[in-house]
Amino acid sequence: MKQKDQDQKRDALKKHGVLHKRPEQVIDELFRQGDFFDPRDLVQVKYEMLRRIYKDKKTIQTVARDFGFSRPSVYKAQSAFERDGLSGLIPARTGPRQAHKLNETVVGFVKVERDGNVSIGAGELARRVKEQFGIAVHPRSIERKLQQKEKKAK
Numbered sequence: 104m105k106q107k108d109q110d111q112k113r114d115a116l117k118k119h120g121v122l123h124k125r126p127e128q129v130i131d132e133l134f135r136q137g138d139f140f141d142p143r144d145l146v147q148v149k150y151e152m153l154r155r156i157y158k159d160k161k162t163i164q165t166v167a168r169d170f171g172f173s174r175p176s177v178y179k180a181q182s183a184f185e186r187d188g189l190s191g192l193i194p195a196r197t198g199p200r201q202a203h204k205l206n207e208t209v210v211g212f213v214k215v216e217r218d219g220n221v222s223i224g225a226g227e228l229a230r231r232v233k234e235q236f237g238i239a240v241h242p243r244s245i246e247r248k249l250q251q252k253e254k255k256a257k
Contacts, residue, residue, distance in 0.1 A: 121145045128171025149180045149192040
């Protein structure tokens with residue numbers, strides 16, 4: 104595979120959250136033979152790891168070593184696969200699942216401030232939020248939230 108193609112694949116894997124953080128720890132022979140098996144592809148690595156257990160009857164200990172995982176991680180992948188199929192091998196997103204700074208209280212405050220002076224900018228609103236609540240919010244986040252509220256109101 105050409106370097107450009109490898110870079111594009113790496114970028115795509117990273118974008119989708121499935122870039123293996125430690126591909127060098129995958130020592131299974133299939134991942135060292137050619138282009139098809141890619142140790143950077145976390146989903147492919149986990150799937151092949153489980154195939155080794157189910158079809159090749161390899162032990163958890165052997166598979167964990169050959170694929171660079173701890174035994175608890177292998178068991179976790181097994182459970183996720185049995186419960187959710189292939190999609191269970193995709194890592195869950197990390198980070199906040201919802202707006203944690205612009206909660207209803209803060210948004211209410213912003214709306215009151217904005218209603219009092221419609222010409223006030225997002226930068227000034229961000230400054231007032233910082234002053235009132237002690238939290239730093241990016242002006243663009245405030246703009247997006249206000250746009251969302253306007254769309255819902257229509």
